Amino acid sequence: MANVAGCDQGVDRSRFGLPTPGSTASFLAPIACSQGLARAKAQDYGYWDVENGHPDPSLKIKQWSVINTTTWQASDAITIKNIASYQEFRQSQGFNIGADNYVIPDTNPNPAFRGLPFTWVGLNPDPNFDNVEQYTATEELQIQGRTSDGKLNYVLGGYYETSGPLSPFQGSYSPITYTSSAPVAPGVTIPVLVTISCSDINTLQCRGVDSLGSGRFPGLVQNSLTRYRYENIGFFAQGTYNFTDQLSVTGGIRYTIDKVKGQGATRQIFFFAPNTPTFTCAAYPTRPADNPENCLTTIKQKSEKPTWLIDIDYKPMPDVLLYAKYSRGYRQGNVNASNTVPVAWGPEKVDAYEIGFKTSFRGTLSGYLNAAAFYNDFSDQQLAANLNPDPSIPNNTNSPAQAIVNAGKSKIQGIEVDAALAAYGFNLTLGYAYLDTKLKSYTPPIFPGYLPPTTGALVGGELPQSPKHRVTITPSYTLPLDDSIGQITLAATYTYTAKQVASNDTPLGILPSSNLWNLNLNWNSIGGSPVDLSGFITNLTNEKYPIFVGNSWASTGTESLILGQPRMYGLRLKVRFGGE
Numbered sequence: 001m002a003n004v005a006g007c008d009q010g011v012d013r014s015r016f017g018l019p020t021p022g023s024t025a026s027f028l029a030p031i032a033c034s035q036g037l038a039r040a041k042a043q044d045y046g047y048w049d050v051e052n053g054h055p056d057p058s059l060k061i062k063q064w065s066v067i068n069t070t071t072w073q074a075s076d077a078i079t080i081k082n083i084a085s086y087q088e089f090r091q092s093q094g095f096n097i098g099a100d101n102y103v104i105p106d107t108n109p110n111p112a113f114r115g116l117p118f119t120w121v122g123l124n125p126d127p128n129f130d131n132v133e134q135y136t137a138t139e140e141l142q143i144q145g146r147t148s149d150g151k152l153n154y155v156l157g158g159y160y161e162t163s164g165p166l167s168p169f170q171g172s173y174s175p176i177t178y179t180s181s182a183p184v185a186p187g188v189t190i191p192v193l194v195t196i197s198c199s200d201i202n203t204l205q206c207r208g209v210d211s212l213g214s215g216r217f218p219g220l221v222q223n224s225l226t227r228y229r230y231e232n233i234g235f236f237a238q239g240t241y242n243f244t245d246q247l248s249v250t251g252g253i254r255y256t257i258d259k260v261k262g263q264g265a266t267r268q269i270f271f272f273a274p275n276t277p278t279f280t281c282a283a284y285p286t287r288p289a290d291n292p293e294n295c296l297t298t299i300k301q302k303s304e305k306p307t308w309l310i311d312i313d314y315k316p317m318p319d320v321l322l323y324a325k326y327s328r329g330y331r332q333g334n335v336n337a338s339n340t341v342p343v344a345w346g347p348e349k350v351d352a353y354e355i356g357f358k359t360s361f362r363g364t365l366s367g368y369l370n371a372a373a374f375y376n377d378f379s380d381q382q383l384a385a386n387l388n389p390d391p392s393i394p395n396n397t398n399s400p401a402q403a404i405v406n407a408g409k410s411k412i413q414g415i416e417v418d419a420a421l422a423a424y425g426f427n428l429t430l431g432y433a434y435l436d437t438k439l440k441s442y443t444p445p446i447f448p449g450y451l452p453p454t455t456g457a458l459v460g461g462e463l464p465q466s467p468k469h470r471v472t473i474t475p476s477y478t479l480p481l482d483d484s485i486g487q488i489t490l491a492a493t494y495t496y497t498a499k500q501v502a503s504n505d506t507p508l509g510i511l512p513s514s515n516l517w518n519l520n521l522n523w524n525s526i527g528g529s530p531v532d533l534s535g536f537i538t539n540l541t542n543e544k545y546p547i548f549v550g551n552s553w554a555s556t557g558t559e560s561l562i563l564g565q566p567r568m569y570g571l572r573l574k575v576r577f578g579g580e
Contacts, residue, residue, distance in 0.1 A: 016507050019557040022191030023391040024179050027211060028120060029557030031102055036558075047544045048566050053101035053117055054094055054124075062090040079144040084137075088166060091132040092125045097400075098552050099560050104197070110213030116197040118209060119175050120556055121399055126171030126223065127202045133166040134228070154239035161232040169225040169265065169292065172338075173201050176220040176399045179391060182212060196220060196271065207274035219271040222282070222399055224338040225292045226264045232332070233257040238309070250311040256330070257304040258347075264299070264337030265292035268397060282340050301333040303347040321358040326351070331382060336403060339387070341447050343403045349379045367421040375413040380406040383464075385444075385453035386505060388554045398449040400555045407455055408441035410463060425480055431472040437463040456503030456551065465548075467500035467513075486525040493518045502546075506553040508561060514545040516564075530576040535569070542567040 019025030036051065065087030072080045098120045104113045125131050142157040175196045181189040196219030198206035208219025238252030266282040267289050281287045281295035289295055311325040333346040356372030387401040414435040421428045442459055444452035456464045476491035495516045503509040517540040524532045543564070550560035 016553065020391055022179060024177060024193065024555060025557035027179070027193035028177070031105055032100070032556070032558045034105065035102055036100065048563060050099060051101035052096055052099055053119055054096045054122060057095045059093045060091070064088055077146050077148065081142040081144060083140045086135070086137045088135050089132060090130045090166070092130045094124045095122070097121045097123060098550060098556060098558070104195070104209055108211065108213050110215065113209045113213055116209060118177065118195040118197045120177050122175045124173040124201050126173055126225065129167055129169050129171040129225070131170060131172050133170050134163055135166055136161065136163040151242045152239055154237070156237045159232070159234040159236070161230070163230040165227040169227055171223065171225040174222045174224065174399065175201065175206070176222050176397065178220060178389070178397050180217050180395045192217060194219065204269065204277045205275050206271050208271050220397055221269040222340070223267040223269055224264070225266065226262060226337045228337070229261045231259040246315045248313045250309065250313070252309040254307050255304070256307065258332035259302045260334055261298065261300050262335035262337035262342065264297050264342050265295040266338065266340055267292065267295055297337065297342050299335045299337055299342045299344050301335050301344050301346070303333045305330045305347065319360045323356060325354045334404065339401045339403065340398045341449060343447065345382060345404045346380055346406050348382045348406065351377045365421065365423045367419065369419045371415065371417045373415045376411065378410045378412070380408070381410045383407040383455040383457065385455045386551050386554065387447055387450045387453050390449060390451050393449060396449055403447070403453060405445055405453055405455065407439060407457070408443060410437065410439045412437045412463070412466070425478045427476045429474045433470045435466050435468055437466040439463055454505045456505050456509065457501070458504050461504065462501045464501055464503060467498040469496070469498040471496040484528050486523055486527060489522045491520045491522070502549045503551050505551060506549055506559050508549050508559045511546055514543060514564065516543060517541055532574040534572045536572070537567065537569040539565060539567045
């Protein structure tokens with residue numbers, strides 16, 4: 001946690017100001033100052049030292065899949081290929097979303113509350129369900145062919161994908177901190193922070209705690225229960241026609257139909273008395289909530305669009321390729337049924353233009369040089385947005401959330417260059433990318449109970465996570481050894497990433513530039529065997545750099561950074577079977 005209101009340094013008050021009086025942030029920021037930051041300073045925490053008040057922070061993933069590829073050479077000119085797959089995915093996780101470690105301060109009027117642990121928003125698996133339980137099955141049929149004169153190569157096919165729940169619901173328990181109000185005189189109220197302290201959330205051993213010390217305000221745990229079903233269908237055709245050995249044109253078209261159905265049975269569990277839960281349907285307060293099926297809200301999204309590609313390739317000489325490409329792309333819409341207020345968003349569309357060249361050369365000194373310039377024009381671009389509860393609504397129990405919104409129009413343009421040189425076992429590869437992005441327009445959608453959602457981008461400004469410059473340099477050397485010993489290669493990779501905007505909604509939203517070094521030593525076919533051994537060191541200089549922000553400033557008056565990994569080293573062993 002860093003730069004907390006009340007104990008921060010260098011915060012631009014003209015943009016971010018102090019938390020709104022009576023908001024959750026106005027209560028939590030001083031607690032973060034007096035506890036989190038004070039503890040970190042007193043104990044001289046290092047850059048990667050963190051605290052987390054969750055009793056069992058964890059992430060468990062179980063996944064398995066099977067894939068079958070069948071190819072039939074129907075004739076010299078026709079090949080039929082079928083690809084089928086099935087996979088199951090389960091994920092269970094528990095953590096505090098704000099990475100906080102708070103206790104009720106000693107200033108609380110009620111001595112029984114002081115020192116009780118609480119969290120802003122936590123995430124815990126529902127005792128009966130994993131956080132995610134989903135199966136996915138796919139089927140794709142391709143017909144690949146060419147004409148007798150060899151001028152046209154083509155592929156026709158269809159694709160089908162279905163995905164659904166493995167159990168009745170996927171679910172989580174989330175302790176929620178919210179603000180309420182208490183009357184102090186006729187027509188006069190004061191804001192009250194209401195938190196919840198749980199000794200065992202799995203068995204709902206919880207009690208509400210309020211800043212007045214009265215015990216009159218119920219604690220809140222949100223039980224998010226959801227299930228999703230997806231169906232995706234696509235038909236496609238693409239072909240390349242060679243007018244001459246130098247000139248060819250590629251054209252492709254695809255028609256895609258995407259359907260998603262999300263069902264949310266979100267329940268709010270109030271604790272009007274310690275360890276005594278009262279279940280309420282979040283969307284339907286009058287319905288009995290003992291059975292989650294009574295709380296169901298269904299939200300659907302369907303989109304279908306054609307997409308296409310046109311590419312012209314020209315080879316003025318064997319080792320030089322010039323090309324120009326235009327494509328129309330689209331990303332399907334989707335839904336989120338786990339919010340207190342279910343949300344949906346529509347598809348995005350992009351028109352992508354690219355021109356470039358690719359060259360190669362051979363000899364004692366060999367290598368290649370490639371360059372491309374591109375322009376992407378987005379409509380209804382999908383961006384992550386923060387949903388913060390509206391503090392002006394009395395007793396608003398909506399929890400902070402994140403949603404995907406259609407952000408209007410934006411552009412992404414730039415250039416990419418990569419090159420390589422090789423001679424006498426030495427190899428040098430270089431890459432450079434320049435990126436220029438802009439959010440052209442954005443109209444915030446309305447979500448009941450929430451402030452207008454912000455995307456972290458300003459109209460006329462850069463899109464998040466879009467550094468203007470990135471440079472990658474990788475020198476390597478392969479030792480001149482006999483094949484009976486194997487192949488030993490030493491390599492280093494340097495990557496420079498320019499500063500970038502992570503979010504304009506927080507004073508820590510500009511990420512600094514980074515300079516990273518990685519080292520690798522690979523020994524392949526050790527002693528002529530099918531065994532490969534590699535050693536690696538990542539972030540050799542142990543550079544301290546953030547990669548994103550938590551975006552909690554508006555909700556809590558605090559901010560957290562998601563950090564890049566520290567220096568790590570290790571070994572990898574690979575054994576090849578079947579004559580690979």
